[in-house]
Amino acid sequence: MTVPDDCHEQQFLKNANAHLQALIQAIPDMVYFKDVHGRYGMVNRAMETVSGIAAGRLAGMTSEDHLPPDAAARCRESDRIALEGNRPVQTEEYIDIPGGTRRHFDIVKSPIRDAAGDLLGLVAVCRDITERKNIEDALRRSEKFNRDILESVDEAFIVIDRDFRIISANKAYLDQVKRPLREVIGKACFAVSHGSTASCHEQGEPCAVLETFATGEPRTALHTHRDREQDPVYVEIKSYPLKDGEGRTVAAIEIINNISEKKRLEEQLRHAQKMEAVGQLAGGIAHDFNNILTAIIGYGSLLKSGLAPDDPLRHDAVQILDAAERAANLTRGLLTFSRKQPICPAAVNVNEIIGNTERLLRRVIGEDVEIRFQPTCGELAVMADVSHFEQVLMNLATNAKDAMPNGGRITISTASVHLGPGFIRTYGYGKQGDYARITVADTGAGMDSRTKLKIFEPFFTTKARGKGTGLGLSIVYGIVKQHSGFIVCDSLPGAGTRFDIYLPLVQGRAAPPLSPGVIAPGGGTETILLVEDDAAVRKLIRNILERNGYGVIDAGDGEEAVERFRENSDRVQLLLLDFIMPKKNGNEVIAAIGQIRPGLPAIFLSGYTADYVARYNTSPYRAAFLAKPVSPPQLLRKVRDVLDESRA
Ligand code: ADP
Numbered sequence: 001m002t003v004p005d006d007c008h009e010q011q012f013l014k015n016a017n018a019h020l021q022a023l024i025q026a027i028p029d030m031v032y033f034k035d036v037h038g039r040y041g042m043v044n045r046a047m048e049t050v051s052g053i054a055a056g057r058l059a060g061m062t063s064e065d066h067l068p069p070d071a072a073a074r075c076r077e078s079d080r081i082a083l084e085g086n087r088p089v090q091t092e093e094y095i096d097i098p099g100g101t102r103r104h105f106d107i108v109k110s111p112i113r114d115a116a117g118d119l120l121g122l123v124a125v126c127r128d129i130t131e132r133k134n135i136e137d138a139l140r141r142s143e144k145f146n147r148d149i150l151e152s153v154d155e156a157f158i159v160i161d162r163d164f165r166i167i168s169a170n171k172a173y174l175d176q177v178k179r180p181l182r183e184v185i186g187k188a189c190f191a192v193s194h195g196s197t198a199s200c201h202e203q204g205e206p207c208a209v210l211e212t213f214a215t216g217e218p219r220t221a222l223h224t225h226r227d228r229e230q231d232p233v234y235v236e237i238k239s240y241p242l243k244d245g246e247g248r249t250v251a252a253i254e255i256i257n258n259i260s261e262k263k264r265l266e267e268q269l270r271h272a273q274k275m276e277a278v279g280q281l282a283g284g285i286a287h288d289f290n291n292i293l294t295a296i297i298g299y300g301s302l303l304k305s306g307l308a309p310d311d312p313l314r315h316d317a318v319q320i321l322d323a324a325e326r327a328a329n330l331t332r333g334l335l336t337f338s339r340k341q342p343i344c345p346a347a348v349n350v351n352e353i354i355g356n357t358e359r360l361l362r363r364v365i366g367e368d369v370e371i372r373f374q375p376t377c378g379e380l381a382v383m384a385d386v387s388h389f390e391q392v393l394m395n396l397a398t399n400a401k402d403a404m405p406n407g408g409r410i411t412i413s414t415a416s417v418h419l420g421p422g423f424i425r426t427y428g429y430g431k432q433g434d435y436a437r438i439t440v441a442d443t444g445a446g447m448d449s450r451t452k453l454k455i456f457e458p459f460f461t462t463k464a465r466g467k468g469t470g471l472g473l474s475i476v477y478g479i480v481k482q483h484s485g486f487i488v489c490d491s492l493p494g495a496g497t498r499f500d501i502y503l504p505l506v507q508g509r510a511a512p513p514l515s516p517g518v519i520a521p522g523g524g525t526e527t528i529l530l531v532e533d534d535a536a537v538r539k540l541i542r543n544i545l546e547r548n549g550y551g552v553i554d555a556g557d558g559e560e561a562v563e564r565f566r567e568n569s570d571r572v573q574l575l576l577l578d579f580i581m582p583k584k585n586g587n588e589v590i591a592a593i594g595q596i597r598p599g600l601p602a603i604f605l606s607g608y609t610a611d612y613v614a615r616y617n618t619s620p621y622r623a624a625f626l627a628k629p630v631s632p633p634q635l636l637r638k639v640r641d642v643l644d645e646s647r648a
């Protein structure tokens with residue numbers, strides 16, 4: 001049986017149409033046609049299911065008829081782009097479903113033309129990608145969370161591949177190397193971290209990352225880098241392995257910690273401890289030395305005063321006394337450094353003291369160096385020993401002058417400042433509060449950081465032999481410490497030097513500075529009980545007192561002293577006693593004697609400071625104080641004063 005051709009074709013077309021229908025219906029994505037006005041034509045089953053509208057009803061509707069207004073507007077816009085163009089357009093759109101969920105769609109819209117090329121409308125294939133989107137969002141959120149953690153840590157952090165190339169870096173690292181991320185990714189870690197062309201291990205530095213790749217284990221190493229000023233930067237490097245599914249180390253996480261600040265504070269602490277130890281040692285020696293000098297100066301003086309003015313031996317005695325005086329100066333310096341030199345602090349105005357030393361300083365500094373005073377307005381009251389304070393200014397000015405052999409300028413200025421936690425953090429010492437700041441700055445040679453570290457140590461000098469003793473700044477240091485203050489030195493080679501001294505401000509008005517009294521010797525006829533364990537010193541003092549008319553009963557230790565007093569209690573008018581003695585110390589002697597005769601005047605004679613004695617003097621009444629080594633006129637003056645006072 002034969003079938004006519006046109007019938008065959010009709011059959012074929014009918015079948016083709018049915019095939020096409022079946023195909024479109026079978027596609028799980030939504031498929032719909034729209035005419036040039038945006039009206040739906042044919043839609044598939046998926047479209048019916050998702051929109052919840054039957055195909056028959058959808059036909060002729062527009063997006064506006066079934067979508068929320070914002071979604072409809074977005075849809076119309078992508079329709080427009082598809083219709084105006086010549087090729088398929090891919091967009092992602094979303095629809096907010098009432099109830100708070102959002103559905104995402106991946107849509108491809110293609111224009112359709114008839115055989116003549118006229119635009120008929122568009123066909124859209126629309127896939128629901130909500131699940132994928134949700135997973136992506138969750139991933140992105142988790143990535144951001146992880147990233148935020150790393151960015152919030154202020155430890156520098158990079159990930160390095162096996163070729164030592166950086167594949168990730170956090171903000172702290174970028175801040176540390178001062179570069180943006182794009183200049184870091186893909187670069188060798190050693191090139192970025194320390195601007196070097198070779199790896200650290202090739203330059204002899206231990207490399208934690210190399211070891212982590214070799215062993216698959218975490219590693220730590222310490223590196224020393226140099227910053228732009230060539231100062232050392234100490235970094236601690238920790239490296240952790242990043243492994244793949246098979247346990248192979250594919251990358252290393254490197255954490256770089258700048259520990260320079262920690263190192264610096266440790267260094268400062270060590271330095272302070274060293275200064276303390278040196279101070280103890282120097283102070284101990286100086287203290288014993290003082291006793292010896294007391295004997296030398298005392299006997300030397302007696303010797304000299306016993307010789308006629310024209311006696312040829314007189315010259316020798318003078319030489320002995322001169323040398324001993326120099327030795328005593330040195331000892332005093334050491335005692336000051338170790339804070340064992342007595343001070344007599346009073347409330348004084350810093351500006352006034354500086355003003356008073358101006359003439360003296362000008363004389364010391366000479367013509368070539370200009371000296372300027374820039375005090376703050378108003379009064380800066382501190383508790384200070386004026387003569388010690390002047391010594392500080394003298395020593396600093398002398399050093400400044402030495403640093404300016406070809407002339408220059410010294411500026412001495414003052415200010416009232418508040419020291420907060422920032423100061424303590426920076427310098428590793430200090431105490432919060434209000435301070436008078438005294439600044440001595442020069443325009444001299446300056447010094448490098450190595451020198452700066454040592455300047456306060458006794459006997460440290462960079463000056464030629466015979467030019468410097470190395471004690472100037474040690475004395476300054478000791479005095480400032482003894483005044484509960486701080487000293488900071490700022491200096492760079494060629495850029496001058498600046499010393500800032502901070503002394504605690506006190507409330508209230510400063511007293512006018514006292515001019516040191518002229519010490520005039522005097523004698524007497526009273527009886528004095530002398531207690532001193534050092535036989536040479538005891539004999540000397542006895543000698544001086546007796547030559548000036550006093551009666552002396554002496555004792556070599558505390559117990560003997562109490563015994564002697566019992567025997568002579570009606571005669572003794574003054575106690576002159578060492579503070580630290582075997583058997584009974586000065587306190588105990590005074591306490592025992594005080595029970596027999598309350599109120600008997602006493603003078604402590606000690607190589608320790610007045611502070612020290614005052615702190616340990618627990619007896620109910622205050623004894624006067626005389627520091628060793630004591631010259632005969634000083635001794636006589638004090639004895640006379642105390643006796644006269646007790647009578648008044
Ligand atoms: P001396 O002056 O006897 O050397 P110091 O203790 O006064 O001892 O000073 C110690 C060292 O500190 C000096 O030798 C010098 O190297 C350095 N120094 C102190 N003050 C200054 C300054 N103003 N400028 C440069 N260097 C200084």
Ligand code: MG
Pocket residue numbers: 395398399468470471472473
């Ligand atoms: Mg000096």
